[in-house]
Amino acid sequence: MSESLRIAVVGFGEIARRQHVPAIARTAGAALVAVVDPVTTQAGLPHFRDLQALLREGPEIDAVALCTPPQVRRAQAAIALAARKHVLLEKPPGAAVSEITPLIAAAHKAGRTLFASWHSRYAPAVEPARHLLAGRRITKVTIIWKEDVRVWHPGQAWIFEAGGFGVFDPGINALSILTRILPHPVFVRRAELAVPSNREAPIAAELELSDEGGAPVRAEFDFRQTGPATWEILCETDAGPVALLRGGRQLRDDDRVIVDADKDEYPALYRYFLALTADGKSDVDLAPLQLVADSFMLGRRRFVDAFEE
Known part of the structure; x- marks a missing residue:
C-alpha cells in the first residue's frame, strides 16, 4: 500500500463534488486517484463508467467512497470488498437494513474497513x-x-x-x-x-x-x-x-x-476513515437506519x- 490512502469516488453527484473531493484534498494521508460515474468526470483524474471497469483497467486504489444512490450501494460495496478495498458508505449506508450485515461479514473476511459514515455526527x-x-x-x-x-x-x-x-x-x-x-x-x-x-x-x-x-x-x-x-x-x-x-x-x-x-464535517469524517483503515477496524452503526x-x-x-x- 502507498503512503497515502488511494481513494476512488464512486458516484460523482453534488455531494461528491461539493463535500468528498475537497475533504479528501484537505486530509493528510488521503489522495483522490479516480472517479467512477456513468457520465460526470473530474478534470485531471482517470474516469470510469462503472466500478468493474476501474478495478479492471484503472490505477491502483486502496479504498472507495460510495456516493451513489442507496438503491445500488450494496452491490458496489460487495464488489469492492471482494477486491479487498476499504469501503466508505455515504449515508444512508443502504436501501435496507438487511443489506448491511453481509457486508460486515465480507469486510471481516477481506480484512478491510467498512465505514457507515454518518457525516452529521462530525x-x-x-x-x-x-x-x-x-x-x-x-x-x-x-x-x-x-x-x-x-x-x-x-x-x-x-x-x-x-x-x-x-x-x-x-x-x-x-x-x-x-x-x-x-x-x-x-x-x-x-x-x-x-x-x-x-x-x-x-x-x-x-x-x-x-x-x-x-x-x-x-x-x-x-x-x-x-x-x-x-x-x-x-x-x-x-x-x-x-x-x-x-x-x-x-x-x-x-x-x-x-x-x-x-467547520465542515467531511474532513473530520475522512480523518476517522483513515484511522479505521490504519487500525484494520470497521465502524458500522445501524441505529439511524433502523429507526428509519x-x-x-x-x-x-x-x-x-x-x-x-
Whole structure:
C-alpha cells in the first residue's frame, strides 16, 4: 500500500463534488486517484463508467467512497470488498437494513474497513452536546428538520423512488445525531408519512419516539419548507434546555452559546476513515437506519398533493 490512502469516488453527484473531493484534498494521508460515474468526470483524474471497469483497467486504489444512490450501494460495496478495498458508505449506508450485515461479514473476511459514515455526527457541536447531556436527565426532545427539496436535492428524482428515503434522506442526519448524543437507545412508537400522490417516498414525516426511560422524542421532517432550512434538536433536561442548532454547528446551554462554528464535517469524517483503515477496524452503526426502517414499518401513510420538480 502507498503512503497515502488511494481513494476512488464512486458516484460523482453534488455531494461528491461539493463535500468528498475537497475533504479528501484537505486530509493528510488521503489522495483522490479516480472517479467512477456513468457520465460526470473530474478534470485531471482517470474516469470510469462503472466500478468493474476501474478495478479492471484503472490505477491502483486502496479504498472507495460510495456516493451513489442507496438503491445500488450494496452491490458496489460487495464488489469492492471482494477486491479487498476499504469501503466508505455515504449515508444512508443502504436501501435496507438487511443489506448491511453481509457486508460486515465480507469486510471481516477481506480484512478491510467498512465505514457507515454518518457525516452529521462530525458537525462541531455534536460531541460537546453528547458530553453535556451525559450528566443530565433528559425529559423531552423535539427535532425540527425542514428544508426545501428543490434547493438541496435539485433534479434527484431517485430520492422519491422506493428505497430513496424521501424526506428521511435529510431526516436520517437528525437521527444520526440523536442516536449519538442521547445516553440511551430510542424507539419508534408512531409515525405518519405524507406521500405525494405521484411519488413512492414521503415528502414529510412526523415521528413519536421514546428512550428506555420513556422520555418522549418528537420529530418533524419536511421537504416543503421554503427559505432557510431549519435543522434543530431541542432537549429539555433537569438542568435547563439544551439546543443543538444549525445542523449541529451551534450548541446552546440555556442562554449560553457553548459552540458556534462553521467547520465542515467531511474532513473530520475522512480523518476517522483513515484511522479505521490504519487500525484494520470497521465502524458500522445501524441505529439511524433502523429507526428509519421502523418508521416505514409502523408509519401510517396519507397521500398529499403531487410533487413536481
